[in-house]
Amino acid sequence: MSIQMFGQPVSRGVAIGRAVLVASSRVDVAHYFIDAAHAPAEVARLRHARDTVVQEITTLKADLPPEAPPELAALLDVHLMLLNDPMLTDATRHWIEVRHYNAEWAMTAQTDVLVRQFDEMDDDYLRERKADIEQVAERVLRALAKEESLLPQVSHSRDQDGGDPLVLVANDIAPADMLQFKGSVFKGFVTDVGGRTSHTAIVARSMDIPAVVGAREASRLVRQDDWLIIDGDAGVVVVNPTPIVLEEYRFRQRQSELERARLHRLRHMPSVTLDGQPVELLANIELPGDAANALEAGAVGVGLFRSEFLFMNRNGELPDEDEQFEAYRAAVLAMSGLPVTIRTVDIGADKPLDRMAVHELRHEHALNPALGLRAIRWSLSEPAMFRQQLRAILRASAYGKVRVLIPMVAHRSEILATLDALERARQQLQDAGIPFTDVELGAMIEIPAAAMTMPLLLQHFDFVSIGTNDLIQYTLAIDRADEAVAHLYDPWHPAVLQLIANVIAMANGAGKSVSVCGEMAGDVAFTDLLLGMGLRSLSMHPSQLSSVKQRVLRADTARLAKEVGPALASADPAATWLAMNERWAQRSRSA
Numbered sequence: 116m117s118i119q120m121f122g123q124p125v126s127r128g129v130a131i132g133r134a135v136l137v138a139s140s141r142v143d144v145a146h147y148f149i150d151a152a153h154a155p156a157e158v159a160r161l162r163h164a165r166d167t168v169v170q171e172i173t174t175l176k177a178d179l180p181p182e183a184p185p186e187l188a189a190l191l192d193v194h195l196m197l198l199n200d201p202m203l204t205d206a207t208r209h210w211i212e213v214r215h216y217n218a219e220w221a222m223t224a225q226t227d228v229l230v231r232q233f234d235e236m237d238d239d240y241l242r243e244r245k246a247d248i249e250q251v252a253e254r255v256l257r258a259l260a261k262e263e264s265l266l267p268q269v270s271h272s273r274d275q276d277g278g279d280p281l282v283l284v285a286n287d288i289a290p291a292d293m294l295q296f297k298g299s300v301f302k303g304f305v306t307d308v309g310g311r312t313s314h315t316a317i318v319a320r321s322m323d324i325p326a327v328v329g330a331r332e333a334s335r336l337v338r339q340d341d342w343l344i345i346d347g348d349a350g351v352v353v354v355n356p357t358p359i360v361l362e363e364y365r366f367r368q369r370q371s372e373l374e375r376a377r378l379h380r381l382r383h384m385p386s387v388t389l390d391g392q393p394v395e396l397l398a399n400i401e402l403p404g405d406a407a408n409a410l411e412a413g414a415v416g417v418g419l420f421r422s423e424f425l426f427m428n429r430n431g432e433l434p435d436e437d438e439q440f441e442a443y444r445a446a447v448l449a450m451s452g453l454p455v456t457i458r459t460v461d462i463g464a465d466k467p468l469d470r471m472a473v474h475e476l477r478h479e480h481a482l483n484p485a486l487g488l489r490a491i492r493w494s495l496s497e498p499a500m501f502r503q504q505l506r507a508i509l510r511a512s513a514y515g516k517v518r519v520l521i522p523m524v525a526h527r528s529e530i531l532a533t534l535d536a537l538e539r540a541r542q543q544l545q546d547a548g549i550p551f552t553d554v555e556l557g558a559m560i561e562i563p564a565a566a567m568t569m570p571l572l573l574q575h576f577d578f579v580s581i582g583t584n585d586l587i588q589y590t591l592a593i594d595r596a597d598e599a600v601a602h603l604y605d606p607w608h609p610a611v612l613q614l615i616a617n618v619i620a621m622a623n624g625a626g627k628s629v630s631v632c633g634e635m636a637g638d639v640a641f642t643d644l645l646l647g648m649g650l651r652s653l654s655m656h657p658s659q660l661s662s663v664k665q666r667v668l669r670a671d672t673a674r675l676a677k678e679v680g681p682a683l684a685s686a687d688p689a690a691t692w693l694a695m696n697e698r699w700a701q702r703s704r705s706a
C-alpha cells in the first residue's frame with residue numbers, strides 16, 4: 116500500500132530508492148557495508164556468535180537449580196529454538212550476502228522484520244514472542260561485540276554491484292554518525308526526529324542529497340526494502356509509490372538535475388550585484404576533505420570550518436595538537452591562499468562528544484544542553500585543550516590565510532579569557548620557535564545578548580559572523596533539534612530580523628567585516644533581504660553557492676535597502692517583503 120508522510124524539508128531534490136532501516140537497538144550497533152569478497156567471513160563471524168549464544172543458553176539451562184520454575188527452562192528452549200530458526204539465521208545471512216551489511220546490522224535488520232511480523236499477529240501469545248526474538252538478538256549482538264571485526268568497511272559496494280539505489284531511514288541519526296555516511300551509497304535520508312537546523316540536518320545538507328527530518332513515524336511505518344520517494348523540497352516521503360506517482364517524481368528528478376547543471380555553470384562568474392556591489396560567497400565545511408568541494412563550487416574562501424567534527428567518532432580519544440594542525444593545514448593548503456575561517460570547537464547541545472570523552476573531561480550529561488556548557492563555555496572550562504586547539508590553528512596560519520572564529524560569546528569575561536588564551540598560545544609557539552602568522556579573530560553572533568552589545572564585541576574582535584541557526588533558537592526559545600516545535604522556528608520573526616539588521620549595521624558602521632554563516636545564508640528566500648540589510652558576505656554549504664549567486668547577480672541592493680525598513684517594521688515581515696517585491700516585479704514587467 117502506498118502512503119505519504121510529512122516532515123521538515125532539509126536538502127533539496129528528489130531521491131528514489133529502497134529503504135535501509137537503521138533499527139534502534141538496545142545494544143550499540145555499528146552499521147557499515149562490507150566488501151563483497153568478505154561476505155563468507157562475515158557470515159562465519161555471525162555463525163560463531165550464534166554458536167556461542169547457543170552454548171551459553173545450553174549451559175544456563177543445564178545449571179538451572181531443581182527448584183527453578185519450569186517456565187524458565189521452557190523459555191530457554193524457545194530461545195534455543197529461535198537461534199536455530201531459518202527465519203532468523205538464514206534471513207540474517209541473506210542481508211550479509213546480498214546487501215553486504217556487517218553482521219550486527221544484518222542481525223538488527225532481520226530482528227526488525229520479525230518483530231513487525233509478530234506485532235501484526237492476532238494471537239496474543241504469539242505477539243508476546245517478539246520479546247523473545249529481541250532478547251535472543253541482543254545476546255547475539257553482545258557476542259558479536261566481543262569478537263573483533265577484522266573486515267574493512269567499504270562505502271561503495273552497492274554502486275559497484277549496480278544494485279538498486281538505497282535511502283536511509285532511522286528514528287534519529289547523531290551528527291557524528293551522519294558524518295560517517297558522507298560519501299556513502301545512500302541517495303537520501305529520512306529521520307523521525309529533528310528540526311531543519313539540527314546538526315544532523317546540516318550534515319545531510321552538506322552531503323547534498325535529498326533529506327527529510329522530523330517525519331515522526333517513518334522508521335515505524337517503513338519496512339526494509341520498501342521503495343521510497345524522498346522529496347527534499349517539500350518535506351514529503353512517499354512509501355511504495357504507485358507507478359504514476361513514481362513517474363511524476365522521476366520527471367521532477369530529471370528537471371532538478373538539469374537545473375543543477377545549469378546553475379553549476381555560474382560557479383566561476385564573479386559574484387557582483389546588478390548595481391556593482393561585490394558579494395563574498397564562502398563555504399561551510401565540516402572536514403578538511405570538504406575544501407575541495409568548496410573550491411569546485413566557486414567559493415572564495417571557507418567562512419566556517421566546524422572543527423568539532425574532528426573531535427567526533429573517536430572512541431573517547433580527542434585529537435592532539437599535531438593531528439589538529441595536520442587537519443587545519445590540509446584545509447588551508449587545499450584552499451590555495453583563500454581565507455579559511457576555523458571555528459574553535461563547538462561541542463555540546465546536539466553535538467555531544469562520545470560518552471568516554473565526556474567522562475574523561477569530567478562533564479556529565481547536562482540538564483539542558485542547548486543552554487549548558489557548550490562552545491566557548493566548554494573551551495574555557497578546559498584551558499589546556501583550548502590552548503592546544505589555538506596553537507594548532509596558529510601553526511596552520513604559516514601555510515595560508517587563517518581566521519579564528521569563536522562560537523557563542525556573550526560575556527565580556529569570555530572575550531577577555533579568549534584573548535588571554537590566544538596570547539598565551541602565541542607566546543608558547545614563539546618560545547618554541549614554531550612559525551605562525553597574524554590571524555584575525557572573529558566572534559559568532561548567536562546569542563541575542565551578543566547581538567545587542569555589538570560595541571563591546573566590535574571593540575575586541577576583527578570580524579563577526581552571524582550564526583542564525585542559534586540566534587533564532589535563542590531568540591525564540593525554540594530547540595532547533597526538536598521537531599515538536601519546528602513550526603515555531605521562524606527566521607522571519609521580526610525580533611530575529613531586527614537583531615540581524617542591527618548586527619550588520621553596527622559592524623558596517625565600525626568598518627568591520629560581517630558575514631552570515633547560519634542556514635539562512637544558503638536559503639535563497641533570504642538573499643535579497645540580507646543584501647538589503649547591507650550584508651556583503653555569506654557562508655553556506657558548497658552545494659547552495661550557485662543558486663545564491665544567481666540571486667546576487669539579479670539583485671539591486673539600492674532598491675532592496677529601501678524596502679528593508681518597512682518590512683522590518685511590519686507585524687508580518689515575510690508577507691510585507693514578498694508583497695513589495697511582487698509589486699516591484701510587476702512594475703518592471705510593465706515598464
Ligand code: PEP
Pocket residue numbers: 317419421461561581582583584585586632633634
Ligand atoms: C549557527 O548557529 O548558525 C551556526 C552556523 O553554527 P552551528 O549551526 O554549528 O551551531
Ligand code: MG
Pocket residue numbers: 522561582584585
Ligand atoms: Mg551555532
